Amino acid sequence: MADRAVTLIAAGLAAAVLLLLLAPLAALGLSTRSLALSEAELAALRFTLMQAALSAGLSVMLAVPVARALARRRFFGRDVLVATLGAPFILPVIVAVLGLLAVFGRAGWVNNGLALLGLPAFSIYGLQGVVLAHVFFNMPLAVRMILHGWQAIPAERFRLAASLGFTPAATLRHIEGPMLRAVLPGAALVIFVICLTSFAVALTLGGGPRATTVELAIYQALRFDFDLGAAARLALLQFALCAAAYAVATRISLPLGFGAGQGRTGGPPAPNGWRRGLDAVFITAAALFLALPLLAVVLNGVPGLRHLPASVWDAVLAAAVRSTLIALASTALALSAALVFALAAARGKGWPALAATLPLAASSLVLGTGLFLILQPLFRPADLALPVTMTINALLALPFAFRILLPETRTIYADYHRLGASLGMTGRAWLRWVVIPRLARPMGFAAGLVAALSMGDLGVIALFAGEGQATLPLLVQRLMGAYRLEAAASAALLLVLISFALFWAFDHWGRRYADA
């Protein structure tokens, strides 16, 4: 088998990723002369770490019981719910924030309900709002990652446990516990790093400059002070935080070693009695928490649909076609890279995982500005809009794809590596007959996520956008900037629908393929 070839390709890819991430910093004139942080930057650092740790911890803690309930229960609407778990993550930030405000804001449904009951109002503005929004975005992602973990446990293990008379507690300790130990640190790491670079959510719901994050400090350095070196220094700080978080997660995480099953997974046993009721409570609560803001997004968007001028529909169509093409190309790129990194990581190497995690910590403003500085002397920026958009979307989506593919790739490697070697399978045959069929479920989910994420990103590509290349997110922003808030809400709804349709198509394929 082509062990060395995989490692070599992964090393080449890792070098390319590092170059893409670090060259922009160099272009901004990073000087390591003064790395000391100012008082304001230290305050931003403290707030950033606190909200990211809280958001990641809470998201993962809440995700475990929900994922377990979903893994062992079958009910009407389960498939829809599992698919919808991808939705919050792919919402454009401003759309999601307005959806959350419709539910939890001052004039929102929750506070109207509390007022009816004569209870004091809940304020979303502050650290609690930042964490609430981050949990809304990321908890569903964690549920899906942990659910994959549960579904990857061979059915034989649970049957064996049952025949040995394991109590639920013993099953948790010997079978589910090790799986959680393998999956949770990675899930928490991804969410922690996503929240590290949060800026608009943190500022808008944080209630003001108390909620300044490192990413906002970067914004200030680039926009207010035009201090490129300071921006590069803060961007380097984000990478350092990401690397440190990676080191911690790696120490905690333990690889799985169940041994191979017959490739059948049935999920854990579904006990009756009070546990059944508790599972129902978890599922209902999670479904409501996710569905209500989504419902608000739909309700905000529907009234304007009828009055949308024809030109908007044209622009929506053109932008949708363009965004879909970008999404498909980015997905192909990100998924291939993620698979190579996951295969290399499964062979016990540590660096592929780090290389595939660092892009999460990239400040999109620094990345875009640096790339602009590098490319602009050579090309007209607008000519590069398409390739830059595809590459950057793929780069930023790589960590998700990698993290989703990793656990099952590891299992496959541990379980089938020797079998493949003894059969003398070539690398291609091994991929075709062993890897792809078993990875279908996570690959479908990852592809869906990457495609949907590629629909939404604005940050990096804004500098490269030229005339007549309006993407849907840009269109939403333009409508809002022109006071057309109702039309903007409708265009945002269309954006969400197209993103979700793309996500659903890939994810559905993966789940169908895996179940077949």
Add this chain to the structure above:
Amino acid sequence: MRLIPFALAFSSVASVATAQTPVLNVLTYDSFTSEWGPGPAVEAAFEAVCACDLVFSAVGDGAELLARLQLEGARSDASVVLGLDTNLTAQATATGLFAPHGQTAGNDLPVPFADPNFLPYDWGYFAFVYDKTKLATPPTSFQELAASDLKVVIQDPRSSTPGLGLLLWVKAAYGDSATEIWAALADNIITVTPGWSESYGMFTAGEADMVLSYTTSPAYHLIAEDDATKAAAPFTEGHYMQVEVAGKLANAPQPELADQFLTFMGTDAFQSVIPTTNWMYPAHTPATGLPDGFDQMITPAKSLLMTADEAQSARTQALDEWLTALSR
């Protein structure tokens, strides 16, 4: 609602092919070139007289425009930069990238304004906008606002030009006591958003009683939506102005066309488009006057505006005061 036909936005694409036609590149902010902004109509009108191809390229907002210009430096293929405001022009002048416009035509601004490098094309007053059906007696000053339990949403001066405008508004009105005003306002500010759109969206969704915007914002609702419920609250301290300007780049590939465009900017063909697309006051009132509805906008008793140099030297300290007061 006055909508410019969508086809106009793309009319330039067809003419790019003709190699002899000179191309004038104008760097501006996004909402100027959008289908709902002044861009499409301005482009059609200028191309009718210039025998050239006018191409807008756009970035997010005024502050981003300046950052983009600094990144591009002398390599920029733009001849004209349109959309900076006077809080940014000192920094823009310091880059040395701009050339004097050499024009002597005056303007109709309520305060004297002249800058050797920059010509104004529109202006407005910052103001807190509210809903008349929900708020019967709006505050008449920052102090009244601070003493009330009204909730406002504002924009961050570090990422937004209106946010910077508010910072300088309070500074211009209160000078050394600006810190106390901010401290008193802290409990009225429910949140600070990165840009204007998020704030305005939250206000219309009912999250805040008032939003930092412009005295002319209600004109959009009145004219485009036939909705007379929005109004701007006049403040006795006076209202800080935003003056939006354009300038010619020293390395302009098309210096003559750039001059022609800056002259055209002062004519009715350009100015009459401004009120109902940018929802600001034109720098030169067109012969036909302002559209119906603008007469219902408030006229502040006092216009506040720092010079470019004053704004430049005030902003760092003002930002520190703002951060300190609101971070408590």
